Amino acid sequence: MSIQDALFPRGKIAGVYPTLTTRGDEAYVEFIEDARNVLMHAQQRPIGEYSQQLMTDAGIADSPDPETTQAAIDLLMQDPTLKTYYRVKRSLQEAFWSGLSKSLNQRRDEIVAAFDAAEAAGPGTVEYDDNWRENAPEYASREIHIQPGGYVKDELAGPFYDYGLKVFLGGAADHDRLAKGVSMATAVPDDGQVSRILDLGVSAGATTIALKEKYPDAEVWGIDISAPMVRYAHVRAMEAGAEIHLRQMAAEELDFPDNHFDAVLAMLLFHELPVPVAKEAIAEVFRVLRPGGKFTVLDFPSVRSRGVYSMFFAEMDAADNGEPYLPDYVRSNVEDLLVEAGFELEHYDPKAALTRGRVVVKPAA
Amino acid sequence: MAKLKEADLAYTNDLPGAERGNPSYFENEVIDHLLGIVLELGAQFWVLRDRQAFLEEQLAAKGVVSLEDLEHGTPSDELQAKLKAERLAMIQQVYGRLYSTYGGDKAGPTSAPMS
Ligand SMILES: C[S@@+](CC[C@H](N)C(=O)[O-])C[C@H]1O[C@@H](n2cnc3c(N)ncnc32)[C@H](O)[C@@H]1O
Numbered sequence: 001m002s003i004q005d006a007l008f009p010r011g012k013i014a015g016v017y018p019t020l021t022t023r024g025d026e027a028y029v030e031f032i033e034d035a036r037n038v039l040m041h042a043q044q045r046p047i048g049e050y051s052q053q054l055m056t057d058a059g060i061a062d063s064p065d066p067e068t069t070q071a072a073i074d075l076l077m078q079d080p081t082l083k084t085y086y087r088v089k090r091s092l093q094e095a096f097w098s099g100l101s102k103s104l105n106q107r108r109d110e111i112v113a114a115f116d117a118a119e120a121a122g123p124g125t126v127e128y129d130d131n132w133r134e135n136a137p138e139y140a141s142r143e144i145h146i147q148p149g150g151y152v153k154d155e156l157a158g159p160f161y162d163y164g165l166k167v168f169l170g171g172a173a174d175h176d177r178l179a180k181g182v183s184m185a186t187a188v189p190d191d192g193q194v195s196r197i198l199d200l201g202v203s204a205g206a207t208t209i210a211l212k213e214k215y216p217d218a219e220v221w222g223i224d225i226s227a228p229m230v231r232y233a234h235v236r237a238m239e240a241g242a243e244i245h246l247r248q249m250a251a252e253e254l255d256f257p258d259n260h261f262d263a264v265l266a267m268l269l270f271h272e273l274p275v276p277v278a279k280e281a282i283a284e285v286f287r288v289l290r291p292g293g294k295f296t297v298l299d300f301p302s303v304r305s306r307g308v309y310s311m312f313f314a315e316m317d318a319a320d321n322g323e324p325y326l327p328d329y330v331r332s333n334v335e336d337l338l339v340e341a342g343f344e345l346e347h348y349d350p351k352a353a354l355t356r357g358r359v360v361v362k363p364a365a
Numbered sequence: 366m367a368k369l370k371e372a373d374l375a376y377t378n379d380l381p382g383a384e385r386g387n388p389s390y391f392e393n394e395v396i397d398h399l400l401g402i403v404l405e406l407g408a409q410f411w412v413l414r415d416r417q418a419f420l421e422e423q424l425a426a427k428g429v430v431s432l433e434d435l436e437h438g439t440p441s442d443e444l445q446a447k448l449k450a451e452r453l454a455m456i457q458q459v460y461g462r463l464y465s466t467y468g469g470d471k472a473g474p475t476s477a478p479m480s
Pocket residue numbers: 140151152200201202203204205206207223224225226229249250251252266267268269272273277
């Protein structure tokens with residue numbers, strides 16, 4: 001079966017997201033997406049103000065250390081309206097994954113067969129471990145965002161994640177707009193030489209494809225610890241006609257020579273890594289970048305720019321939305337870890353952590 | 366992993382959120398269930414409403430409609446835009462009151478903030 005028939009039997013929506021099996025499935029997920037927009041995203045600011053008022057009234061200090069965060073959790077989670085908000089958030093997340101997986105599971109065999117058929121076809125290449133399921137490390141097997149099967153164990157992890165991004169961002173990723181923005185934000189060396197680019201933790205590969213579109217003459221590589229992700233990213237790259245090279249590989253153990261890349265990107269990867277893994281990954285990026293090469297890290301701001309309420313929010317997301325590494329990440333100050341590894345910090349504005357990121361450069365030898 | 370050992374990461378098994386779990390937020394978990402149920406009913410209602418509007422659009426345009434079209438077709442862009450507005454208004458009207466304590470019932474829909 002062709003990729004078209006397997007992934008887009010009812011035509012493409014908002015770019016190349018996999019199409020849900022029936023119109024009814026789509027209507028269900030559209031309801032969830034808009035319920036999130038009204039009952040979560042639109043509430044974020046007013047519910048933050050409300051929560052902060054409760055904390056002020058209770059005399060909780062604005063310090064994000066773990067004890068204070070726990071005091072904030074104890075206080076806020078007694079409030080009926082806040083309980084409702086976090087209940088609604090969790091229920092919508094559960095309903096989304098159940099609706100999405102029920103719909104795509106009806107076509108599971110066709111979709112997997114299309115992945116298989118795409119494997120040897122170009123443009124671009126993909127390689128992964130045949131025993132990917134058994135060999136997946138435990139720390140990478142969590143069900144992040146409570147996605148069923150997580151990133152590494154389900155063959156449909158790529159399509160699941162891709163559709164999840166659409167819904168969680170309320171449409172902001174549609175038509176790969178987000179990915180295009182990220183490719184613009186990816187820093188390149190001052191001398192303008194861009195022969196090789198590496199994207200870490202590619203997931204669905206939208207960003208990697210956008211990088212190839214922005215730098216058509218460069219060799220573009222993308223790695224992810226998940227075999228299902230690189231398989232799906234390859235299919236997406238074929239759809240886009242983009243020649244990118246995808247490998248199942250751990251960011252903390254890069255199988256590339258020293259001084260090999262001009263630019264490396266990590267978009268929304270670090271908050272999903274345990275800190276010891278993040279440190280190893282940073283050391284590896286330092287090794288594979290050439291002197292003058294730049295590393296762009298787009299991710300959430302760190303603890304210095306966050307008060308106790310943001311920390312509370314991170315702890316809640318950790319426990320209820322399957323983000324176990326988020327609180328440690330926020331407290332780790334990734335910009336410090338980068339400097340400790342030998343990089344020079346070129347740019348970091350905490351208010352633009354997700355849009356411009358931290359940009360660091362490997363000093364000349 | 367080259368330098369990291371499995372034991373270095375064993376602590377991650379005990380982090381909150383490492384296991385999916387089944388959190389409840391209210392002392393009486395019946396309330397947790399009821400909120401899940403009213404959201405699910407809203408979604409199921411919406412699936413029917415969408416199908417009805419799509420059926421009406423097809424009938425008005427063609428006088429007949431096939432089951433195949435209803436199941437696998439897609440409403441016109443115009444109808445989709447109308448349905449989106451209706452859906453947002455319905456969600457706000459039905460569920461907004463859950464947040465009336467702080468005026469959240471009046472907060473209009475926005476997309477996810479990217480910061
Ligand atoms: C939130 S997604 C990244 C989003 C993506 N960069 C984008 O622009 O849409 C995180 C990805 O990192 C991958 N990942 C997790 N741990 C990893 C590791 N140690 N090395 C490489 N990839 C990893 C996951 O499999 C997942 O696909």
